[in-house]
Amino acid sequence: MKKNKPKFKQIIDAAVEVIAENGYHSSQVSKIAKKAGVADGTIYLYFKNKEDILVSLFQEKMGQFIEKIEQETTSKQSAEQKLLTLIQTHFEQLAADHHLAIVTQLELRQSNKELRQKINNVLKRYLNVIDQIVEEGVEEELFRDGLDRRLVRQMIFGMMDETVTNWVMKEQRYNIVDQAKEVHSLIIHGLARTDQ
Amino acid sequence: MKKNKPKFKQIIDAAVEVIAENGYHSSQVSKIAKKAGVADGTIYLYFKNKEDILVSLFQEKMGQFIEKIEQETTSKQSAEQKLLTLIQTHFEQLAADHHLAIVTQLELRQSNKELRQKINNVLKRYLNVIDQIVEEGVEEELFRDGLDRRLVRQMIFGMMDETVTNWVMKEQRYNIVDQAKEVHSLIIHGLARTDQ
Amino acid sequence: MKKNKPKFKQIIDAAVEVIAENGYHSSQVSKIAKKAGVADGTIYLYFKNKEDILVSLFQEKMGQFIEKIEQETTSKQSAEQKLLTLIQTHFEQLAADHHLAIVTQLELRQSNKELRQKINNVLKRYLNVIDQIVEEGVEEELFRDGLDRRLVRQMIFGMMDETVTNWVMKEQRYNIVDQAKEVHSLIIHGLARTDQ
Amino acid sequence: MKKNKPKFKQIIDAAVEVIAENGYHSSQVSKIAKKAGVADGTIYLYFKNKEDILVSLFQEKMGQFIEKIEQETTSKQSAEQKLLTLIQTHFEQLAADHHLAIVTQLELRQSNKELRQKINNVLKRYLNVIDQIVEEGVEEELFRDGLDRRLVRQMIFGMMDETVTNWVMKEQRYNIVDQAKEVHSLIIHGLARTDQ
DNA sequence: AATGAATGAGTGTTCATTCAT
DNA sequence: TATGAATGAACACTCATTCAT
Numbered sequence: 018m019k020k021n022k023p024k025f026k027q028i029i030d031a032a033v034e035v036i037a038e039n040g041y042h043s044s045q046v047s048k049i050a051k052k053a054g055v056a057d058g059t060i061y062l063y064f065k066n067k068e069d070i071l072v073s074l075f076q077e078k079m080g081q082f083i084e085k086i087e088q089e090t091t092s093k094q095s096a097e098q099k100l101l102t103l104i105q106t107h108f109e110q111l112a113a114d115h116h117l118a119i120v121t122q123l124e125l126r127q128s129n130k131e132l133r134q135k136i137n138n139v140l141k142r143y144l145n146v147i148d149q150i151v152e153e154g155v156e157e158e159l160f161r162d163g164l165d166r167r168l169v170r171q172m173i174f175g176m177m178d179e180t181v182t183n184w185v186m187k188e189q190r191y192n193i194v195d196q197a198k199e200v201h202s203l204i205i206h207g208l209a210r211t212d213q
Numbered sequence: 214m215k216k217n218k219p220k221f222k223q224i225i226d227a228a229v230e231v232i233a234e235n236g237y238h239s240s241q242v243s244k245i246a247k248k249a250g251v252a253d254g255t256i257y258l259y260f261k262n263k264e265d266i267l268v269s270l271f272q273e274k275m276g277q278f279i280e281k282i283e284q285e286t287t288s289k290q291s292a293e294q295k296l297l298t299l300i301q302t303h304f305e306q307l308a309a310d311h312h313l314a315i316v317t318q319l320e321l322r323q324s325n326k327e328l329r330q331k332i333n334n335v336l337k338r339y340l341n342v343i344d345q346i347v348e349e350g351v352e353e354e355l356f357r358d359g360l361d362r363r364l365v366r367q368m369i370f371g372m373m374d375e376t377v378t379n380w381v382m383k384e385q386r387y388n389i390v391d392q393a394k395e396v397h398s399l400i401i402h403g404l405a406r407t408d409q
Numbered sequence: 410m411k412k413n414k415p416k417f418k419q420i421i422d423a424a425v426e427v428i429a430e431n432g433y434h435s436s437q438v439s440k441i442a443k444k445a446g447v448a449d450g451t452i453y454l455y456f457k458n459k460e461d462i463l464v465s466l467f468q469e470k471m472g473q474f475i476e477k478i479e480q481e482t483t484s485k486q487s488a489e490q491k492l493l494t495l496i497q498t499h500f501e502q503l504a505a506d507h508h509l510a511i512v513t514q515l516e517l518r519q520s521n522k523e524l525r526q527k528i529n530n531v532l533k534r535y536l537n538v539i540d541q542i543v544e545e546g547v548e549e550e551l552f553r554d555g556l557d558r559r560l561v562r563q564m565i566f567g568m569m570d571e572t573v574t575n576w577v578m579k580e581q582r583y584n585i586v587d588q589a590k591e592v593h594s595l596i597i598h599g600l601a602r603t604d605q
Numbered sequence: 606m607k608k609n610k611p612k613f614k615q616i617i618d619a620a621v622e623v624i625a626e627n628g629y630h631s632s633q634v635s636k637i638a639k640k641a642g643v644a645d646g647t648i649y650l651y652f653k654n655k656e657d658i659l660v661s662l663f664q665e666k667m668g669q670f671i672e673k674i675e676q677e678t679t680s681k682q683s684a685e686q687k688l689l690t691l692i693q694t695h696f697e698q699l700a701a702d703h704h705l706a707i708v709t710q711l712e713l714r715q716s717n718k719e720l721r722q723k724i725n726n727v728l729k730r731y732l733n734v735i736d737q738i739v740e741e742g743v744e745e746e747l748f749r750d751g752l753d754r755r756l757v758r759q760m761i762f763g764m765m766d767e768t769v770t771n772w773v774m775k776e777q778r779y780n781i782v783d784q785a786k787e788v789h790s791l792i793i794h795g796l797a798r799t800d801q
Numbered sequence: 802a803a804t805g806a807a808t809g810a811g812t813g814t815t816c817a818t819t820c821a822t
Numbered sequence: 823t824a825t826g827a828a829t830g831a832a833c834a835c836t837c838a839t840t841c842a843t
Contacts, residue, residue, distance in 0.1 A: 041325075045815085045816060046816075046817060046818085047826095050826095055824080055825090056826055057818085058818085059824055061819080062823070123326065126323070127322070129323060159405065160404045160405060161402075164404065165395050167379070168395050169399065169404065171379055172399050175372045175374065175375030176367060178375070179367040180364065180367050183363070199361050200368075203368050203403065204403055204404060205404050206405055208347070208355075209401045210354065210355070210356065210357050220807095243833080243834090252807065253808085254807070254808055254836075254837080255809095257834095257836080262834075262835080263833095432717065432718060438837075438839085439805095439837075439838090447804090448805055449805065449838090449839085450803070450841085451804070453838095453839070454802070518714050518715070519714070519717065521628060521630055521715060529774070543796070546796065552796045552797060552798065553794075553796065559771070560768065560791060561791065561796065563767040563771055564764050564788075567764045567768075568759060568760050568764060570763065571760075571762065572759050572763075575755070578725075588756060591753050592756060595752075595757065596795055598749075599791065599793045599794040599797075600757065600793050601747065601794055602746065602749050603749070633813080634813060634814085645813090645814085645829085645830065645831095646814085646816080646828070647830095650828075654814080655812095655813065
């Protein structure tokens with residue numbers, strides 16, 4: 018697998034387009050090959066099998082995605098700021114690539130358990146970034162002590178994910194970045210009146 | 214479709230088992246028929262096609278699921294209590310039916326856009342229950358005013374869903390009901406120290 | 410098989426209608442039963458199997474068809490008159506029952522070799538009527554001597570059949586009885602100028 | 606559809622054999638593929654679907670059939686000679702290919718209305734050849750004037766077709782070419798004594 | 802005689818993957 | 823490296839027929 022060869026990226030980009038446009042189940046290998054401008058057989062010089070295209074797609078795209086988030090957040094001072102930046106950058110990146118948003122939020126979830134297991138492995142790096150911010154927040158005494166780390170992480174990720182999925186399902190008809198602050202506020206303060 | 218005929222339920226229960234054990238894509242109609250103890254053709258006396266088994270399964274099981282939650286929550290006094298009860302009942306019911314938990318959290322999500330659309334329609338009733346509790350909370354001045362209802366609903370549902378999915382993916386090795394209180398607390402208070 | 414019971418005819422009439430309206434391949438036993446106002450299983454009290462419905466249909470309808478032709482022709486004096494009457498009565502009867510025309514000319518020909526063999530047996534009685542008229546014509550010295558009887562029969566039947574089929578395929582948009590005289594003339598005189 | 610590739614013809618020839626031997630309804634795609642020595646899937650590289658095999662078969666075989674008839678007839682001088690040649694060539698070609706005779710006279714007629722419509726389109730070219738001969742005959746004053754062209758065409762085609770079908774149903778136990786002259790004579794002169 | 806729920810055999814078509822060139 | 827023709831396993835669905843009532 019020669020990941021730095023241009024065809025590798027060519028095929029992955031074709032896969033994102035094809036899946037976004039046709040849906041997961043109508044995205045045959047031959048369709049991806051055609052869009053990438055290579056022969057069907059060539060795909061198998063760069064990927065083990067069809068599933069490997071999808072896993073690689075996710076690794077490649079999520080790698081860039083997470084790197085960007087890491088860059089943006091490290092410069093911020095407080096955990097609260099970092100969390101807001103994380104949410105904003107998360108939303109911004111998906112808003113900037115409509116095809117990718119469809120693929121990650123809707124289409125890739127139709128894959129089987131095995132593939133989703135592998136996708137989850139890629140996500141771990143992202144979850145670690147979240148974990149660290151939470152850790153910092155607790156250390157800085159911004160966040161409550163005694164928080165269940167796994168639940169906190171689920172809360173943050175689950176809410177961002179649910180928000181993006183809803184936006185994609187509404188066909189991206191509003192600006193999701195506008196919701197970042199409110200989502201951040203809900204995560205930080207919850208539903209309760211803060212003056213109580 | 215004769216939904217009160219025993220075979221209708223027989224087949225649905227078989228489908229839950231077969232899908233939980235074999236995964237969505239390895240759950241052939243013939244396998245479901247065999248488990249249900251009927252002939253392949255009998256399936257089609259009760260369901261339009263394979264997809265209709267899944268939609269009916271979700272309607273049938275989620276109908277009971279939501280009814281139970283409606284029952285449990287109405288008796289509670291405050292919105293806060295209702296929310297806790299909702300989370301607990303949600304967790305309890307899935308903890309009580311391991312197969313169903315696998316099917317709803319993992320396998321049914323592999324379905325195509327069309328099927329997921331139908332599943333979402335069934336879910337609407339549940340989301341309405343959540344909406345009402347939030348509404349009550351705001352009226353009772355337990356919750357903040359000016360909350361974005363859609364985001365709040367996403368927060369509550371997203372966090373429960375994420376929590377259950379994580380539990381299922383960890384092969385249900387811990388007691389998820391134990392997490393209900395903490396999830397509730399996170400939703401109500403968020404991450405921030407409440408004394409600030 | 411109780412052929413004088415009213416249900417026997419009921420089912421046959423239903424079959425003619427269903428086949429004419431839906432085509433041979435979309436005429437399921439259950440559809441015929443429904444149109445006849447009986448249960449699916451009842452069909453099998455009157456007919457051995459599906460094929461037997463079709464054979465019986467043909468026997469029943471062709472029996473009447475041929476009887477009528479026998480009646481009309483015997484009263485005529487010359488073979489030439491008899492032949493004209495045969496052609497006219499053939500066309501008249503099919504023109505009078507549109508459904509039957511569709512079934513005999515188009516739909517029943519889609520049946521398999523076996524069924525068509527049985528249908529041909531029913532037709533033999535009709536071919537005998539034609540044979541006799543030819544025989545008479547030769548005896549009366551109206552027709553040429555030395556005619557190959559089988560070919561003559563094929564000529565007469567083939568031309569009537571082809572004419573009716575064409576009329577059915579043109580959706581019966583013209584009056585086929587008007588063509589009887591011309592068909593008769595072609596059979597009697599052929600294409601050649603008679604003055605030569 | 607690559608009609609000049611050898612496999613295209615290979616599959617068509619296999620289809621003729623399989624259909625002639627097993628009958629239309631027992632001719633599964635897999636059986637045709639096996640006889641052609643290709644994989645089931647290969648069929649679909651050359652044909653849209655099963656029906657397309659049959660339509661292509663008819664086009665391919667009838668194309669050659671009609672071409673041969675066109676060649677043979679054009680060299681003849683009179684319309685009468687041309688008609689005789691047409692009948693002879695028609696019979697000769699089917700006599701030379703027993704399998705094809707069975708397929709065209711019996712098996713292909715079991716197809717549905719749609720398919721028969723397509724088959725009729727192919728036949729139109731043949732009917733045009735007949736029309737032209739009749740036209741010439743009238744111009745040459747060999748044939749009567751005032752003939753109903755459609756009926757004449759039906760007469761000629763219907764009689765040849767009926768003759769071939771009878772021969773096929775009698776399991777081709779006699780030499781059909783021997784009947785060409787008599788059929789020709791019947792069409793030209795009809796049944797009547799010519800001296801009257 | 803009549804019912805109609807239940808049966809289960811039977812098949813066209815797709816598409817990920819291979820391999821000779 | 824690259825090709826693309828060929829492969830063949832896999833599966834949802836229909837419908838004629840049966841049989842317990």
